[in-house]
Amino acid sequence: MIRGRRAGRTARGGAPRRRGATRDGDRGLELDAVRCAYGEAPVLHGVSLSVAPGEVLCLLGRNGAGKTTTLRAVMGLVRPCAGRIRLDGRDLIGLRPHEIPRLGVAYVPQGRRLFPFLTVEENLRMGLLVQRRDAGTLAWVLELFPALRERLRQRAGTLSGGEQQMVATARALCANPRYLLMDEPTEGLMPAMVQTLAETIRGLRTRRVGVLLVEQKIDVALSVADRVALMEQGRIEHQATPAELAGRADLLVRYLGVARS
Numbered sequence: 001m002i003r004g005r006r007a008g009r010t011a012r013g014g015a016p017r018r019r020g021a022t023r024d025g026d027r028g029l030e031l032d033a034v035r036c037a038y039g040e041a042p043v044l045h046g047v048s049l050s051v052a053p054g055e056v057l058c059l060l061g062r063n064g065a066g067k068t069t070t071l072r073a074v075m076g077l078v079r080p081c082a083g084r085i086r087l088d089g090r091d092l093i094g095l096r097p098h099e100i101p102r103l104g105v106a107y108v109p110q111g112r113r114l115f116p117f118l119t120v121e122e123n124l125r126m127g128l129l130v131q132r133r134d135a136g137t138l139a140w141v142l143e144l145f146p147a148l149r150e151r152l153r154q155r156a157g158t159l160s161g162g163e164q165q166m167v168a169t170a171r172a173l174c175a176n177p178r179y180l181l182m183d184e185p186t187e188g189l190m191p192a193m194v195q196t197l198a199e200t201i202r203g204l205r206t207r208r209v210g211v212l213l214v215e216q217k218i219d220v221a222l223s224v225a226d227r228v229a230l231m232e233q234g235r236i237e238h239q240a241t242p243a244e245l246a247g248r249a250d251l252l253v254r255y256l257g258v259a260r261s
């Protein structure tokens, strides 16, 4: 069911348990009434959402809605002025940015941010450093992105944009995360690569990785998401399943400014 207007703000009492969230230590990633500002300018006005293990939540909204800021708040890169962010019940606000990946949250920032002078393999090994055990992880990641095998010795800065995006996603997965935050990972990718990435995201369910995905391509978002959160001006205005949204073109027009054929 599509919740009422500004439903996200009603979740102060804690988000309901989602599919797969069965134990206290398995409660997922939860944001509760998070507020953020850059200097004097408020940007998030009480964002509440949750991602359960193995669930894909897609965050959609127009430019400037606050999607990137939401992900940065989870990663400790911007400090909320109010609200709570919890991982399996543990508070993340106040932790330093390097501590959060160690708890199992990986981040693929908008615009990739690789180390351009390092090789592909060196970039991936930076991801492996986050976790204590790396046995099998690199092999698993290279199975997901076989094209990278031939590029391991190439400097990341010389890869095509699409290849760099693959490396950025692969590097995040090298941390063997329980939650993966991705900010517009399909930006600039050709359709075949978009499909590869979408399949990879769908495949993470079997490893119980929860995904918080910011995505501008609505068809991709609806094809990978278990739930979609529509954000406008720093608030989650609606949450719905893709099937529910398919019948609500009005919402897509209203919050994203697009008509879907």
Ligand SMILES: Nc1ncnc2c1ncn2[C@@H]1O[C@H](COP(=O)(O)OP(=O)(O)OP(=O)(O)O)[C@@H](O)[C@H]1O
Pocket (backbone or CB within 6 Å): 038, 041, 043, 061, 062, 063, 064, 065, 066, 067, 068, 069, 070, 110
């Ligand atoms: N470092 C910053 N300093 C000041 N204002 C910022 C900063 N980063 C973002 N903002 C502002 O905060 C608002 C939300 O930005 P944010 O990057 O979170 O939006 P977004 O939803 O990710 O947009 P897009 O779809 O364009 O990536 C915007 O108005 C932006 O100008």
Ligand SMILES: [Mg+2]
Pocket (backbone or CB within 6 Å): 067, 068, 069, 110, 183
């Ligand atoms: Mg953004």
